[in-house]
Amino acid sequence: PESTLVGWCGRAMKTLSPLIERIEADIMVSDLLHADDTPIRVLDRSRRDKGLGKGVKQGRIWAYVRDQRPWAGTSPPGAVYRFAPNWKEEHVLGHLADARGILQADGYKGYAKLYEPEPGGPSRLREAACWAHLRRDFHDFWASTKSEIAREALDRIGKLYDIERDINGQPADVRHAARQKLSQPKVEAFFAWSEQQILRIPGKSDLAKAFRYGLSRQEAFSLFLTDGRVAIDNNPAERALRPIGIGRKNWLFAGADTGAETLARAMTIIETAKLNGLDPQAYLADILDRIHDHKINRLDAILPWNWAPLNAAHSEAA
Known part of the structure; x- marks a missing residue:
């Protein structure tokens, strides 16, 4: 029973x-x-x-x-x-x-x-913070609207994950060095681009909410760049x-x-x-x-x- x-x-x-x-x-x-x-x-x-x-x-x-x-x-x-x-x-x-x-x-x-x-x-x-969570927000908007801006956000985040695949399982110092050289410029460019895009789109849209979520937690989204132990997501x-x-x-x-x-x-x-x-x-x-x-x-x-x-x-x- x-x-x-x-x-x-x-x-x-x-x-x-x-x-x-x-x-x-x-x-x-x-x-x-x-x-x-x-x-x-x-x-x-x-x-x-x-x-x-x-x-x-x-x-x-x-x-x-x-x-x-x-x-x-x-x-x-x-x-x-x-x-x-x-x-x-x-x-x-x-x-x-x-x-x-x-x-x-x-x-x-x-x-x-x-x-x-x-x-x-x-x-x-x-x-x-979790880049997969942020990526999901952009993906959901792109899937429903085919927005070119959302597509570019996905592409930019995807390049960060390409770097992560190459350093997975490596010691923390190796991961840190690779992120400083390869990932940090891309992260900085992503947030600079985000600030530009949010001025071009309706403020109440789900796409704007996704950008605001990222920008409001920029420090948390950047922490993985300074510590090789931290995951990207x-x-x-x-x-x-x-x-x-x-x-x-x-x-x-x-x-x-x-x-x-x-x-x-x-x-x-x-x-x-x-x-x-x-x-x-x-x-x-x-x-x-x-x-x-x-x-x-x-x-x-x-x-x-x-x-x-x-x-x-x-x-x-x-």
């Missing part, structure tokens, strides 16, 4: 909570994180019992991703998922309360306070949320807030395992088989990036 499967999943994630919390603690203190969110429908029995509609509300799932592979970093990749019952900024402020460094995300207003300078010092987080976080989008077509909604929280915990351990090249089913089967006998002070040994199957671990010990 589905109720039995749901119960098993919930108890499994509760059993693995110490391990999941260890994954979260390791990733969330990283000095460079990708962040994004997506809606999730949640059954709200209180509303249904009171006759207030169909009893379904909209919550959010946030994904926070560390992926240093594009710049040959040494920290293993991982993803942390968090559920919240609404889209209020208080949730991201709580999620990122201990974060320091750079946050690559979209223009969600809830992040704004994280970029504000602290009393007597710099801000805790610097904003890195936020695609790692968007990819991390893709399983949620696919899942919505199958399970429609979470049965309650607790179910959505279980989903977030399950996604954290499953997607982190996948990012580290593991078969998540084999990993979970092994961990669940041995977790009750595993010493709490040796959790690091069974983190996805350190894990070896129990048989392999015994062979090495022998």
